[in-house]
Amino acid sequence: MDCARHEMMVPVLFLVILQASTIYSGHSLQYYHTAVSAPGHGLPQYSSVGYVDGIQIKTYNSDTNRTVPVAQWMERLESDYWEGETENGKRAQAAYKINVMVAMDRYNQTGGFHSFQVMYGCELMDDGSTSGYWQYGYDGKDFLALDTERGVYYPLTDRAQRSAQRWNSPMVQAGERAKYYLQTECIKWLREYIEFGKEELDRRVPPEVKVSSQQSDGVSKLHCQVYGFYPRDVDVIWKRNGIEIPFDETKQVLPNTDGTYQITVTVEVLPDEREKYSCHVDHSSLNETLIVTWDNKEYITRHSYLIFAAVSLVFLFGHVVGMKMKCSGE
The missing domain is CATH 3.30.500.10 (MHC class I-like antigen recognition-like)
Incomplete structure (x- = not known):
């Protein structure tokens, strides 16, 4: 990921919300x-x-x-x-x-x-x-x-x-x-x-989450990609205005070559209502449910719940003067 993309994450972090996690391992x-x-x-x-x-x-x-x-x-x-x-x-x-x-x-x-x-x-x-x-x-x-x-x-x-x-x-x-x-x-x-x-077997690797939008043949879709997590058990759902959207298809968790897992869950939406949708991720590595919403740009969050808490504290004390994010490859 390049530095420009990192800089775009700063305002996006406020779209990451936490709730009590329901996944137990x-x-x-x-x-x-x-x-x-x-x-x-x-x-x-x-x-x-x-x-x-x-x-x-x-x-x-x-x-x-x-x-x-x-x-x-x-x-x-x-x-x-x-x-x-x-x-x-x-x-x-x-x-x-x-x-x-x-x-x-x-x-x-x-x-x-x-x-x-x-x-x-x-x-x-x-x-x-x-x-x-x-x-x-x-x-x-x-x-x-x-x-x-x-x-x-x-x-x-x-x-x-x-x-x-x-x-x-x-x-x-x-x-x-x-x-x-x-x-x-x-x-x-x-x-x-x-x-x-x-x-x-007891290791816990938190997921990365990427939310993106796709427009094809007049159909608008939101993709919630959750990847790089371990162990395998994960719960990923979409909600509209806080109400869970029924999902009829099997949610397929796939293995990665490094021993972690990935899953993508997609929902069809009305183009002008995308901001009403949120992706909810529960995993045993998370103390809280990770909630990510779409904001008209693709983004990735890793350990976002920790970053969100840190940013919130900075704002509470009124000392925000800027943020520099260091680029590093994985």
Whole structure:
């Protein structure tokens, strides 16, 4: 950013307002397993990946038949752990090979390339509460999901009825076992991983926010770009005259190469009413909700809540004679 742009920020800072933040943070452990009917499309016949707070920590696949660390801090775990995880991977590989064949039978398929996937995980919030989920898919579509309260699986398609009945039967009780795992073992291991990766997982990087206007084909839009933040959880909404604007589309948080995240939320507005709109950002790195409005120029604010407070104090004491802002590249 050049010096001219920095100078433009001074009056804009008064458009940054603070309110009590509603975001509270926690940690998550997630697993993704994929099995295919035959090797191909660049995929091994079976693979699994584990994540903590969206950071890949370990992986296993049928090409190597080994579970290996991905996150550097996971290398601190002893060899016994990795040997045990490798054995778990081999058992899961055999089980998912059967799951693919069973799913193909449910759909009356005898050949072709098909995939069977599962994603499950648990969350531990800062207030001590926990939650979990467990869901299966076949050929990219929903198949089964776990009712985590009742400990039973329910079908997401008619083809999954038989599988749900079998997994919920007294002889199998797969749902009860999954529920137990999410509430106990999953949380236990999440705590372990948090301790090993504490330095990285507990860091907080506040977001940069850029608000801009776009006019195209008679439609006026306001973009709220929020980027460079960590951890991933963030809440970004638009309000008009203080009233939240419903947002039907999925708000997609994307990773940056440096391990931080970004998101852009766009709203259509009337050209002469843009000043009525404000972008509200909640993140665990912020003590307050960051509120940014459009003022007919693009701008960026980083730690704006601190700068705003400093500028306000200067005005209160009546000693404003100018401000020089030093340019520096990031």
